Amino acid sequence: MAREPDRSRGIQSDETLFDVIELLRDLDGAGVTELADRLEIAKSTVHGHLTTLLRRGFVVKHGREYHLGLRFFEYGQYVRGQLEIFQSGLRAVDRLERETGEMSWLITHQNGKAIYVYGRGGKNDINVNTILGTRVHMHYNSGGKAILAHLSEEEVDRIVDQHGLPARTENTITDRERLKDELERIREQGYALNLSEDLEGIQAIGVPLTVDGEIQGALSVAGPAHRMSKDRCEGEILDHLRAATDEIDVTIAYR
Amino acid sequence: MAREPDRSRGIQSDETLFDVIELLRDLDGAGVTELADRLEIAKSTVHGHLTTLLRRGFVVKHGREYHLGLRFFEYGQYVRGQLEIFQSGLRAVDRLERETGEMSWLITHQNGKAIYVYGRGGKNDINVNTILGTRVHMHYNSGGKAILAHLSEEEVDRIVDQHGLPARTENTITDRERLKDELERIREQGYALNLSEDLEGIQAIGVPLTVDGEIQGALSVAGPAHRMSKDRCEGEILDHLRAATDEIDVTIAYR
């Protein structure tokens, strides 16, 4: 069979299950036949997995279409709430948005990518809900760079090997050595900037959140370049970020 | 073996996988041995499932402890965003909170339970994040009752059979016939009240959200009894709820 010979000690049936889940998301719901055709497995196999998914609430059925169920939302909220920095990070983001009027974020990392954990839209009330939960490369994200700067060099190398350094704009850092220089500077100055490295015309600043010396996530403030000048970032905004992290440190110290 | 003889055409290996996931949540993370002991299966079996979960990002490993991963959050946000009423419901909740100053909710239902989909804390800024994503019985929730009232009698019966009518306070409706009378009244008046039926001293009012004649969820406003009197609910608050649903109807009609 054309499958990878060694998925090294996992359980293939589970892989199939997750293939179904993944495809169900990519297709925004689908029927048994379509899933089976695309995965090139028997309809009855797909049906078996869907039956279990259904019973467990991870999938729902509308007519003949299967869709991912809100059990994912339930578990997702639980996982977010379990993050050590979530409760205090949430208050910090609320405060940052109030003080700066700009879009503010709490992010963390997992599996070598940055994940938007909590955000506020700023004065313009940008809808953050479409961004929440998404995973992005760390090298073009201010918070992501702040996190990367606090990982070991081996970890950074592993992440770059795994995910690469794709360009988003012409300012994106796509060279491994340039990235390492940048991370060195971030460590020295204690904050990371994003000058249109992700989206043209969007600038941001991020600071790391560490607990007991271990990097747990980052706070960031982002906005259009005309309001989020480098000077404002490194001045007023950075002051607020520093205040926010100080408060988180205190909250967690007395946890 | 003591397992149910007929799990009727699902895949048992998947059941085990979800048992692991569920237990990992109940224990807030655990090691291989503990999981294997509690589930009464071999350590190597648990290890196999965890390996796949790990590769897929649904589980992370801190030292020797396994924890549920943020992939659940990623998928959860996706599923919420897919709900037809989410975008417009979100704006409605924001508006309700602004207008009433009280805690406001968008809920929906799946598998016979109500699920908090989006909420705002009101003037007192109650932390809604611990509630988001949780599933509750529908019969002691104003939004839940509003939804129940728009399901067929067979569906209501099925739900009551499956989940029962447990009491939360002495005001909870625990009798099937009394519930059906209440649902009848809710259909007539177009809104559902919750007078300390869930939590002592908390009152709420909910209205159904239907799309193309099908019930999709509910909006509700909740607060302490001294502010959320029956009169205020059925007067000022109901007016705001009606305005909110009207706007949702318009938004969705022109989708």
Next chain:
DNA sequence: ACATTTGTTCGATCAGGTCGAATATCTCTG
């Protein structure tokens, strides 16, 4: 350093996941 606990790997076995075909159910079209 040793004992104990926990995590991971390995080989053998037989439950059960997978497949393909048959049947049931739904949908469209004339």
Next chain:
DNA sequence: CAGAGATATTCGACCTGATCGAACAAATGT
């Protein structure tokens, strides 16, 4: 509304691979 075509579900048989127990490795505590 009948019948054709598509889709979902069920069934039986095969043989992969999920499971187990034991052996090994790594980590933790004393």
